[in-house]
Each structure stands twice: as C-alpha cells, then as structure tokens.
Amino acid sequence: MDHITQVLLQLFSILVAAKMGNEIFRRLGQPTVVGEILGGVIAGPALLGVYAVNAETELFAEIGVVLLLFQVGLETRLHDLLRVGRTALAVGILGVLLPFAGGFAAAELAGGDLSLAIFLAAALTATSVGITSNVLRDLGALNTQSGRIILGAAVIDDVLAIMILSVATGVAAGSFAITNVLSLLLVAVLFIAVVVIGGTRILRRRRSILTDPEFAETPLLPGMIVMLGLAALASLIGLAAIIGAFLAGMVVGESSERHALEAEVAPVAAFFTPFFFGFIGAQVDLAALANVESLMLLLGITALAVASKFVGAFVGALGQGRRRAALIGWGMVPRGEVGIVVAGLGLSTGAIQSEIYSVVVGMAILTTLVVPPLLPMLVRRAEGHRDPIVEEDGPSPGIEDDDDGVQG
C-alpha cells in the first residue's frame, strides 16, 4: 500500500470513528465532542490501530483547531473583549500561577529534580481553549460575559505559558537567562498589539478589503490567507498557532463580508474539526497506563490539574459573582493539545521520562473529557434563562441572506 493510500484510509477511519462517537453521545444526550474524542481513542493506536499519529494526521488536527479558533474570533468583537480585560487578566494570571505552583510543589515533594519539576508545572499551566469554545459555541454562549472572559484569559494564559516554557527549556538546557524570557514576553505582547490594533484599523478603514482582489469571488480565500499567515507567525514566535488564528478571526470579523465569510468557513471547519478531536483521542496510550501505580499517578495529577486551574481562575473571576466565576473556572480546565505539546517537549529534552509523559498526556485528555458534560448546566446558572440560540450580537453560524452580496 503506498503512502498516500494509507493516509487517505486513516483520514477516512478517523472521520467515521469520530462521527460514530458523536452519533452515540448525541443519542445518549451527552456532549458530542467527548464522543468524537473517544472515537479517536478506539480507532487510534490504543485499540484498533487503524488511525495513526503521524505528520499528516497531526497537520489535519492542527488545521482543525486553527479553523475552530478562527471561527470563534470571527464571532468575537475586540471592544467586547477589552471591556472584560481586567477580569480576563486576573483569571489568566491566577489560572497559570496556581497550577504552576501546584505542579512544581508536587514534583519536588516526590523527589524529582528541578527540570522535571519545571516541565511538569509547565504542562499543568496552559489552557487549551479549543474544547471549551467549541462547547460554548454549540450552546450559543460565546458572546456572554463569561464566554468573553474565557477567551481573553486564554490569550493571556498562552502568553504566560510561552514564558514558562522558555524558562523550562532554558533550565533543562542549562542556559536559563531572564533576558530571554523578557524579550519573549515583549515579542508576544507586541505581536498581539500590532495585529489587533493595526489589523482592525486597516479593516475598519477599508471594510471591503477581503473581496477587493479580482481572484476573490468570495471572502473565503483572503480570509484563509490571513488565518494561515497569522497562525504561522504566532507559531514562529512561540505562541500557539490557535492564538494567531483567533486574532485573525477577530480582525477579519471587522470586514463588511463577515457574515458571508462565516457561512463559508462553517463547512470548511466542520470538515476539519473532527480530525482535531479524533487526534486528541488517538494519543491515549492505554498500555503505558495499565498498572496501578501509573493509574494512581494519573488520577492524582489530573485532580491537581483540575483543582488548581479551577481555583485559580475562579478566584480571578470572583468579581463577576460566584456563578460566573464557577463557569469561567471550569471552562479554563481543559489542557488538551497544549498540555500534550509541552509534555512532548519535555520528553524530547530528556527532562521527563516516557512513563511520566504518558501520564501527562492522559491528564491533558482527562481534563478535556470532564469539562463538556458540566458546561451546559454552568452556562444556565451563570448566564440566566437566555435562549441558547439567540445571541447578543453574533449571527448564528448558518448560511445567511447576505451571502449573495459577495462581489467579484
């Protein structure tokens, strides 16, 4: 079997597995995203082994979550985000500090060396906003106060995470320097500020810019170019690609073609996102966890990860009332692919061993699986009796009238 045939079969099988998981969980009234991840566990190396973790399937997963955050950005307006800026900052900072301190203390108490402690702590810090924002989107709660705080906090969270990661790799390589960390911070903040302020200014001045080129019969391809460009750039300076995609969506959302673009991005994202959820599931390594010691370690670290992130974010958001703070704290819990990436980096630098790696990956997936089931209830309690279909100022992501208003 040649290589491209193999990859086509893998993409086919993960799509079938994720959608079968979706189907079953939908019928059971459970969150479909959990069904899609479990579909990936079953089709992946852990059980059936039809779906492999390789460069191509990772790329499809990455583009899936990039598109997801681009969509979220399209539905988010900058001024709404700035309005919740102080709370988001508090949630982001406390939601990073507590897991870091918890992870560091736990590793030191267990007698690990400094670089293991720092890597474990780093893997516990960074939130993956893909899962939560997907569920909030399905619930129509992205444009609530809590939804905006979660998105803002996720951006701040990621800036802090790259600083911690730079400390961790510096310590592991024995070349730690505070100036490196500060210059990273400067570059990250500059990138975000320039993209957001410069981008929205350009778009506001020329709102038809996406369909101005002759090739742009619709705004889709200019939108995809901005998305890929900013995702690559964010990734290049050490931020997560999804942060670049989120900023791209927010900037491009200022365009007059925003609704047409949302309608066109919807099927592209619908095609790609199952590969993201399935890929997360495919990274489970059941064999490595098949002993009591590893399982206890997994449960302990997961409990620490959930509790420390929840408490940190909850305290940061308390000014919004306990119900909103609970939703925000819970929404920040998933570590998802970010935790897996950090663990992988720790493995490659030799700071953590393969047993701990499997445990950290398991933690990242478990924190992602526990969140969706409780979110609908927390959204109802925090944001009142609003109809989940009607949003404040975002259109539903369907195909809309003004879609015919595209120009050549």
Add this chain to the structure above:
Amino acid sequence: MDHITQVLLQLFSILVAAKMGNEIFRRLGQPTVVGEILGGVIAGPALLGVYAVNAETELFAEIGVVLLLFQVGLETRLHDLLRVGRTALAVGILGVLLPFAGGFAAAELAGGDLSLAIFLAAALTATSVGITSNVLRDLGALNTQSGRIILGAAVIDDVLAIMILSVATGVAAGSFAITNVLSLLLVAVLFIAVVVIGGTRILRRRRSILTDPEFAETPLLPGMIVMLGLAALASLIGLAAIIGAFLAGMVVGESSERHALEAEVAPVAAFFTPFFFGFIGAQVDLAALANVESLMLLLGITALAVASKFVGAFVGALGQGRRRAALIGWGMVPRGEVGIVVAGLGLSTGAIQSEIYSVVVGMAILTTLVVPPLLPMLVRRAEGHRDPIVEEDGPSPGIEDDDDGVQG
C-alpha cells in the same frame, strides 16, 4: 522552527503564490489555473524555495484534486455518462494506445532498454482529468456532450493506465505475468460497476440517507466520508484516488440533499484546490532542464505527448463531428499529477534515470499548461452559442435556496 510551524508557513506561502498568479492571469484575461500553477513554480523549489514538496503538502494537493473530482461527480448523472458510453470507450482506448505506441517507439529508436521504453510509454498514456474538468466547470461546459465524453473517457483511460503500469512494473521487476494484469482489470471493472450500480441503487431507494444520522445536521460530513472512503478504496486497488472520488460524487449526487451538499462542498474545495495547482508547479525542476540537450528532449517528448493523445482521442470521437472531436482530443491532453506519479514510480524502480525523470515531469506540467488557454474557444466552437452560465440540468455551484432544507 518546529515542524508544524514550517508546514503552516508553506501552506500560507503556496496559497498566496497561487492566488497572486490567479490575480495576474485573471487581469490579463488568461486562464487562472495556469496562473496558479506558475505561482507554484515561483514559490516552489525551482525559484524562491519557500514552498516544499513533502508529505504534508502532497496530501493537501491530493485532497484538493479529490475534492475537485468529487464536485465534478456531483454535477454528473450516471445515465448521461452511459449515454455517451461507446464514444467514451473509443476515446479512452485510442487515447491510450497512440501515446503508448509513440512513447515506446521513441524510446526504442533512441536505444533505450525495454523497461525504460515501457515506463516512458506508460507516463505518456494516462490523462489527468483534474485540470480539464476544472476549466470546463468554470466555463459551465461540464454537462455538454463533450464534457461527458471527456469524463467517461477519463475513467476508461485510468483503468487502462493501471494495466499498463502493472505491465511496466512487472517487466522492470522481471516478474511479468499476464494473469496479474487481467486480474487487475477484473478488480478495477468490478469496483467501478459495484460502486456505480450498487451505490446509485441504495441512494435512489433512500434518498435522504445522507442526513438520516443524528450527527448529520447537514449532508457534508456523510458526503466527505463516502468521498474519502471510495478515494482510499480506489487507490488501494491501484486506480487513481480521484476516480474513486468522482464515482463517490456521482453516487452521492442521487441524494435528495444534492444541492445542499454542492453548496457546502464548494468552499471546502475552494480552500483545497489551490494547493493542488500550486503543488504541480512546485515539482518543476528548472536546474535539471538548464541545458540544451534536456530542453530539446523535453520539447520533443511534450510534442509527442500532445500530438499522440490529441490524435488518438480525436479519432475516437470523430463520430461526434470534427469540432467536438477537437475539443475532446484537446481536453484529454493534460498528464498532470498522473504522469508525475508514473515517472516517480519508474525512478524508484530504477527503470528511468533522474534526468529522464525531470524531463517527464516537465512534459506532464507543460501538457497541463498548454490546454487551458485554448479550451474556451474550442468549447464555443463545439457546443455552439450556449450561455456558459446556463447548464442543461446541473445547478450552478453557488449557494442555493434549498440549502435551508437540511434537517437534523
């Protein structure tokens, strides 16, 4: 720079390059697909070197042409194709025989050994229908008599091509057996018959099958599952993946959700196809062709490829009148990615050397570049003064009313 960052940058740069080529050619009134391929030449290893030929970019290109042929299948009805079956058979067979004979004779005259002659002949035979069907689609000429004959002939062409390729690899490996070739033929014909007859029967009996699952809020994902599955299966038995995708589109096109599906597939295909065109361009190796001898060889082989395919297909289609025969003959000329794949196989088995490989790849790309500019004129002459927008029974691929008729 980590790997995923690199790939994101490559995807970004090829999208920009292809669309800049598109923009320039559109303003010059030239075929945009040629502009996109040349964009790939410029961004690719031949010139700027920002875009690399690797597993990930090849996958995006492959999914691009798979989606293209799926779209073409959606717009093609089986009974229309069967109505032109005899002409398509004649075009397919003669359009393979002449290039094969020409390639074989030329290699033998030049003193090449048997396996070189067979591989060169094989690389000259197979038509890549992606380029032509894309241009015909833009011209609204897919559902003309000529368009259907080209599509039918492309399927037959591909069946013959895998037989020839099996002969070629058998001879190169010194293990040629006629029974192998015949069993390949049997499997290929069976696959096509079962998919087409069985598939359309299932769909006609239950036209809502695509949106029957709970997860299928729209027909997109069930459609993508059928497409990837049949593309993988076709590829598994040795046919081109795009033939499986074309059959999948034709079968799924019997669904009651066909128009909704077409509207949803359009943006997904629009996102992916530039990667296909750009990837073709990126395979040009200018350095290998930078001497008079190679250039003369390239021009000679290209002239042979164009003339033999054109004359073979033209003679096969003569019953349709000279004007249609000219359109059909010209439409079968592009070798595109199929010629490149065959040449790569010849290179890996040692049957052809790297210098000849570069020449064959150059031929495949040149045959692809020369076709689009003449097609609009040939379509006008062959299919009369029909308005290119109005199609006989296919809807234009825009977003349509009944798109709201999707069900959960």
